Amino acid sequence: QTPVHLGVSIPTATHSFAAGIVWWAGVAKKELETKYPALKITIKTAANASEQANQLQDLMTVSRINALVVLPSESAALTKPVEQIHGKGVYVTVVDRGLTNPSGQDAYVAGDNTAFGRIPAEFIAGKLGGKGEIVALRGIQTTLDNERMDAFNAVMKKHPGIKLLDAKYGNWNRDDAFKVMQDYLTRFKRIDAVWAADDDMSVGVIKAIEQAKRTDIKLVFGGAGAKGSIKTLMDGSDPRIQANVSYSPKFMYDAIVMTAEARLKGQKLPATTIVPSVLITKDKAKDFYFPDSPF
Amino acid sequence: MSFTVQFDQVTKAFGPVQVLHGVSFDLPAGRVYGLLGENGAGKSTLMKILAGYERPSGGHLLLDGREVRFTGPRDAEAAGIAMIHQEFALADDLTVMQNVFLGHELKKGRLWLDDEAMRAETAAVLEEVGLRADPDTLVGRLIVAEKQLVEIAKALQRQARLLVMDEPTATLTPGETERLFALMARLKARGVTILYISHKLDEVERVTDELIVMRDGRFVTRSATRDLSRQQMASLMIGRELSDLYPPRDARPEGRQPLLQVQGLNVPGWAQDIGFEVAPGEILGFAGLVGAGRTELFEGLLGLRPATVAHLALGGEPVRIRSPREAADLGFTYLSEDRKGKGLHVDFPLRQNLTLMALAPYCRPWLSPPAEQQALQQAVHDFGIRTRSTAIKASALSGGNQQKLALARVLHPNPKVVVLDEPTRGVDVGAKRDIYELIQRLAREGRAVIVISSELMELIGCCHRIVVMRGGRQQATLDVDAQLNEEVLIRHATGTH
Amino acid sequence: MPQERTESSAPTSLWARLHGLGPVAGLLALCLVGTLLNSDFATPANALNVLTRTAFIGIIAVGMCFVVISGGIDLSVGSMAALIAGCVIWVMNALGSQGLSPWVTVTIGALSAVALGTVFGFAHGLLITRGRIEPFIVTLGTLGIFRAYLTYLSNGGAITLDDKLADTYAPVYYGALLGIPVPVWVFVAVAALGGLLLNRTAYGRYVQAIGSNEQVARYAAVDVDRIKLLTYGLLGACVGIATLLYVPRLGSASPTTGLLWELEAIAAVIVGGTALKGGAGSVAGTVIGAVLLSVISNILNLTSIISVYLNAAVQGVVIIAVAFMQRRR
Amino acid sequence: MPQERTESSAPTSLWARLHGLGPVAGLLALCLVGTLLNSDFATPANALNVLTRTAFIGIIAVGMCFVVISGGIDLSVGSMAALIAGCVIWVMNALGSQGLSPWVTVTIGALSAVALGTVFGFAHGLLITRGRIEPFIVTLGTLGIFRAYLTYLSNGGAITLDDKLADTYAPVYYGALLGIPVPVWVFVAVAALGGLLLNRTAYGRYVQAIGSNEQVARYAAVDVDRIKLLTYGLLGACVGIATLLYVPRLGSASPTTGLLWELEAIAAVIVGGTALKGGAGSVAGTVIGAVLLSVISNILNLTSIISVYLNAAVQGVVIIAVAFMQRRR
Numbered sequence A: 001q002t003p004v005h006l007g008v009s010i011p012t013a014t015h016s017f018a019a020g021i022v023w024w025a026g027v028a029k030k031e032l033e034t035k036y037p038a039l040k041i042t043i044k045t046a047a048n049a050s051e052q053a054n055q056l057q058d059l060m061t062v063s064r065i066n067a068l069v070v071l072p073s074e075s076a077a078l079t080k081p082v083e084q085i086h087g088k089g090v091y092v093t094v095v096d097r098g099l100t101n102p103s104g105q106d107a108y109v110a111g112d113n114t115a116f117g118r119i120p121a122e123f124i125a126g127k128l129g130g131k132g133e134i135v136a137l138r139g140i141q142t143t144l145d146n147e148r149m150d151a152f153n154a155v156m157k158k159h160p161g162i163k164l165l166d167a168k169y170g171n172w173n174r175d176d177a178f179k180v181m182q183d184y185l186t187r188f189k190r191i192d193a194v195w196a197a198d199d200d201m202s203v204g205v206i207k208a209i210e211q212a213k214r215t216d217i218k219l220v221f222g223g224a225g226a227k228g229s230i231k232t233l234m235d236g237s238d239p240r241i242q243a244n245v246s247y248s249p250k251f252m253y254d255a256i257v258m259t260a261e262a263r264l265k266g267q268k269l270p271a272t273t274i275v276p277s278v279l280i281t282k283d284k285a286k287d288f289y290f291p292d293s294p295f
Numbered sequence B: 001m002s003f004t005v006q007f008d009q010v011t012k013a014f015g016p017v018q019v020l021h022g023v024s025f026d027l028p029a030g031r032v033y034g035l036l037g038e039n040g041a042g043k044s045t046l047m048k049i050l051a052g053y054e055r056p057s058g059g060h061l062l063l064d065g066r067e068v069r070f071t072g073p074r075d076a077e078a079a080g081i082a083m084i085h086q087e088f089a090l091a092d093d094l095t096v097m098q099n100v101f102l103g104h105e106l107k108k109g110r111l112w113l114d115d116e117a118m119r120a121e122t123a124a125v126l127e128e129v130g131l132r133a134d135p136d137t138l139v140g141r142l143i144v145a146e147k148q149l150v151e152i153a154k155a156l157q158r159q160a161r162l163l164v165m166d167e168p169t170a171t172l173t174p175g176e177t178e179r180l181f182a183l184m185a186r187l188k189a190r191g192v193t194i195l196y197i198s199h200k201l202d203e204v205e206r207v208t209d210e211l212i213v214m215r216d217g218r219f220v221t222r223s224a225t226r227d228l229s230r231q232q233m234a235s236l237m238i239g240r241e242l243s244d245l246y247p248p249r250d251a252r253p254e255g256r257q258p259l260l261q262v263q264g265l266n267v268p269g270w271a272q273d274i275g276f277e278v279a280p281g282e283i284l285g286f287a288g289l290v291g292a293g294r295t296e297l298f299e300g301l302l303g304l305r306p307a308t309v310a311h312l313a314l315g316g317e318p319v320r321i322r323s324p325r326e327a328a329d330l331g332f333t334y335l336s337e338d339r340k341g342k343g344l345h346v347d348f349p350l351r352q353n354l355t356l357m358a359l360a361p362y363c364r365p366w367l368s369p370p371a372e373q374q375a376l377q378q379a380v381h382d383f384g385i386r387t388r389s390t391a392i393k394a395s396a397l398s399g400g401n402q403q404k405l406a407l408a409r410v411l412h413p414n415p416k417v418v419v420l421d422e423p424t425r426g427v428d429v430g431a432k433r434d435i436y437e438l439i440q441r442l443a444r445e446g447r448a449v450i451v452i453s454s455e456l457m458e459l460i461g462c463c464h465r466i467v468v469m470r471g472g473r474q475q476a477t478l479d480v481d482a483q484l485n486e487e488v489l490i491r492h493a494t495g496t497h
Numbered sequence C, D: 001m002p003q004e005r006t007e008s009s010a011p012t013s014l015w016a017r018l019h020g021l022g023p024v025a026g027l028l029a030l031c032l033v034g035t036l037l038n039s040d041f042a043t044p045a046n047a048l049n050v051l052t053r054t055a056f057i058g059i060i061a062v063g064m065c066f067v068v069i070s071g072g073i074d075l076s077v078g079s080m081a082a083l084i085a086g087c088v089i090w091v092m093n094a095l096g097s098q099g100l101s102p103w104v105t106v107t108i109g110a111l112s113a114v115a116l117g118t119v120f121g122f123a124h125g126l127l128i129t130r131g132r133i134e135p136f137i138v139t140l141g142t143l144g145i146f147r148a149y150l151t152y153l154s155n156g157g158a159i160t161l162d163d164k165l166a167d168t169y170a171p172v173y174y175g176a177l178l179g180i181p182v183p184v185w186v187f188v189a190v191a192a193l194g195g196l197l198l199n200r201t202a203y204g205r206y207v208q209a210i211g212s213n214e215q216v217a218r219y220a221a222v223d224v225d226r227i228k229l230l231t232y233g234l235l236g237a238c239v240g241i242a243t244l245l246y247v248p249r250l251g252s253a254s255p256t257t258g259l260l261w262e263l264e265a266i267a268a269v270i271v272g273g274t275a276l277k278g279g280a281g282s283v284a285g286t287v288i289g290a291v292l293l294s295v296i297s298n299i300l301n302l303t304s305i306i307s308v309y310l311n312a313a314v315q316g317v318v319i320i321a322v323a324f325m326q327r328r329r
Ligand SMILES: Nc1ncnc2c1ncn2[C@@H]1O[C@H](COP(=O)(O)OP(=O)(O)OP(=O)(O)O)[C@@H](O)[C@H]1O
Pocket: B014, B017, B019, B037, B038, B039, B040, B041, B042, B043, B044, B045, B046, B086, B386, B387, B388, B392, B395, B396, B397, B398, B399, B400, B401, B426, B428
């Protein structure tokens, strides 16, 4: 076995999803390092793109890694820095957000952002029977968010009976989602369904609906399968939460395990591994429930 | 080389407050003019108009018969007019050299500052005004008198043809004042016109050729200096006869328990082994040259500087004072000599300034602005603060009236012991007498009063005893009697005794 | 609210009044625009929503107003709020699971929020006065410390209040008294107290004196260090109160809680006419500033005339415009 | 670098020297810790890495240093950098697709970055001097405007530089001269020029005078408005230069580019010993402050002794500790 020093570079835990990533990375490190003595894993978290670029540099120059699993905080911005590392002979697995120039990576492991937008759109359209008025909340201004929104819109185009009243940014956090939803409720006297696009945001949305004591909203669709939302879904404790779409930070764990095991054997990974996003309904919910994860 | 200045019906109003009411007079070149007037008469305002710092609301300013309109001090300086400000115009974070040359830097080539040349020139002007300080000292570290000398040096460096001096000697001691007068004589010989504002009539009498008197924003009269006695000057200024400047004082109280006792006070770097005591009803003076350490002594005593004291008692009780707050709680207050930097909140209105040191009586339980306002009216009356409105900021008061307000402020808590550092700085003769009267009254009411002053006559005129300091040491403690005169004090202060 | 300082001077009063009216005029103009754009804007329900959500920032801004007037600054308030929220939830969950009655638990939790805030504030005050470190640096440092510690406590995720406790606690945010939501009452109370404190107590006068000229204040027998300490403590207490209202809203704290609240709070103070360099300012202005800032985003949420991408630009333009109306002479 | 102002005053020099050593001592202590924790810390390669990445913030901080000394502040630099990056990439892509040679395109792009920065800076300066609005508010407003406009340009995503151009442009960040990376050279040049400008020109002197006492400066016939305008323009130009180095590194601009750079730049200035209230400060201190801040995060990257969640806390503690070493008397 060749000794492998695997660097893991991920965004800081600034919201629950990112926290899930950090947590799963930690789990992978613990499991793998006890299992393979020839393996060393260094995890670094970065608050923004340029900090992440700095960390990559430090992992390269000082920690001297020979394999890297990276979840870029921004695809475009990290393309060059990752390419540089790759150019120095480090095996690179990119997770979730692909580089703009894929030649800088050896393998790509990702969630399915198109499905993340498509599945809720199809579910909502189905539940409303192709007719109704809905609102959406978007995340933070990123390419990723654009992909999801585009996929959602693409489905809705096929359902002219459904009117998307507005889609404002809730920044993937509960507070902003609460405020945006409050104002949607003031503004629209009738809303049939909400696409909250993230489980954190759906918490804020539900609170705002409860506060306004509105009963017209039949459906609130979050996303990503946070443990709180999955629990609610499992218990059936909120009739508005009927389904979710998986987009689990566990792919971080998978990516690290796959990369580490392949590199220890001197093998390669398949060029692209897509972890599919699937619809989670009440009966399937328990398969997606990880009570120990922060997400 | 010089020119005639002519004011023609110059008026000035700050908002609704009319300060100058059509002032007209002219000043032929090459003489030294004294400008006299009570506090708030409008002297500084008129001079600021001349030097381009303020624009007149009406009327004209003519140089050699041609009207000029200055849009700023730069224009005035280009015309050869410079001004030494009553309130210093110095930036504390800059060095002496940087302040002296601010706005007129010497350059090497077009871009680079020529610090060497500026340093040399600064050293030269400092020498000329008699300030022994490194040109690279930060102005913020200087004491007031030194700042005043920097202010003079700055104006001097401008090589002006007309120099306005607004109370340049208010903070200077006799030695420096002499040096300044010598300097003025040299300037006059070079043909420079000098406008000299001062409330020290003896100085005015000595150095000026002609006097111009203003009252309430109006020109009153002009006259050759030698034709007027000091008495006449004073009565022209204040518009009434002034009796003896120093009011009668009560005899020094005998055999009473001292109110304040200080022994073995050391303020490292400033004052060593100082000891004195003051009884209720007694007025103790502190004399000394600039740099004698009098101010620092009391700042040390109040906990404003690191200091140690072997024994400190108030009313016979040993006490510790770590801050002015604790001192004030014990009935001990201090009027700073540095009015703008330490004495008054110039950005605060008068009312808030007056009551700041004694807010407790106005809390019932909430602060009562009407009650404070009433106190202000009272203080305006008691201290003769001349202002057309009581709602202005302190910075809008004339220099002398700011001083009266500062005085009112430290007396507002009704202290048992009060230290007045240069209490008559910049106040007119009429008001000076009022302040002397006030000092006597404070003593009569059983307070212990300490007066620090660089005007030796003033100390002799109103104190019971005088401590003379030199170089941080207590040189002598003298009883004021018929034998004591300025000469004796100066000999002690300079160590030529 | 008591009369504001700047407005009490008679001859300048007309100007001062106009000047002080800057934010009010801005707010009125904005409300007019809001009403024109969406008829639902001018409903009591929307007004109460806006006021309720302003309450957090508004309460913090009242405390910040004192700090800014005293010539200081506090960059840590957002992180502090987040950490307090996290700690309080953690404490309440712990007590709750011990079988303590929900009411007692919630009361203890609420009190500990205020206590914790005050302690944090005093810690700032001590570092600034005894430690003689610039407030900017002290609070920049604690900004990182508070948030990092919360992240550590929560493992990067959210700390969530137990459901039973959440139900007991909920009325503090969702309840109403005489039709006015509780947070609005608290906001009004804090602002009124703040106004009194600033304008009608010796303490408030000292705060202004220190901000105007610290040196002069020291010579005028003001206990500068003590007053500064109290001022940072006061701000901490305000953050505690704001947190106490925040926790029942979503019942959770996460590393994104309170992000950039410091900027919002300082902006409310400055938009309200207080100068950043200290010395003078008004609580009423601050309150108006805070409301104004929330109204802007409320209007943006209620309309879709411009691209969502440009929301921040509209906010920026409005802030500058309001400031322009009340500019220094 | 020319000798700093505060160190030149002879009678105060000993104290000033000790005082000025605060950040240096902090930096040395930190480097010692770094070396102890990881032997690779003290390698030239790592040192160059740290300096290279400090270059952006460092260059902006040099400009910020002037603004802070003049008594102002600029909160918008991060957003400004992002917008400039976006515009420049957009322009270069447009020119590149017109068939212009990559060299010409990149040169035009780089020049336009500096030009754009200067224009933005002047806009701030005008609003502050002519408009008489507090710098805090003006730049808080433009912070929103710049970022929103970039979001709009990029449709919420990223604007990315064409590959061919990126390759031509890359040496500006990745290239080296005499073994020293280009950004370090630029940083050194900007800092040296900044030091000269501050200490050896009338302009620099006026900046200090205005910050120390604006009224006095005005009395001394300093054209206060012009100097302020120039100062904000200078900062804008520095932001432009920083962006010019940033673009080849990451090759794209998105709404999260440059987030919180303003805080980092201001922190570098203040940690470097310049007082937030203005009047005095030094470029050398600012440079050391900027390097110190990067060294902290470099050390954190090189070690794994503490939980990743606590990184920000360590940074906070170190910042406070360094400030404590150089505290005001
Ligand atoms: N900015 C201002 N706003 C309002 N009033 C002002 C302002 N500046 C000066 N004044 C008023 O103008 C009057 C004249 O002031 P000035 O400073 O010219 O007096 P002065 O003759 O120099 O007195 P002093 O001997 O005390 O220095 C005073 O009553 C003062 O209150």
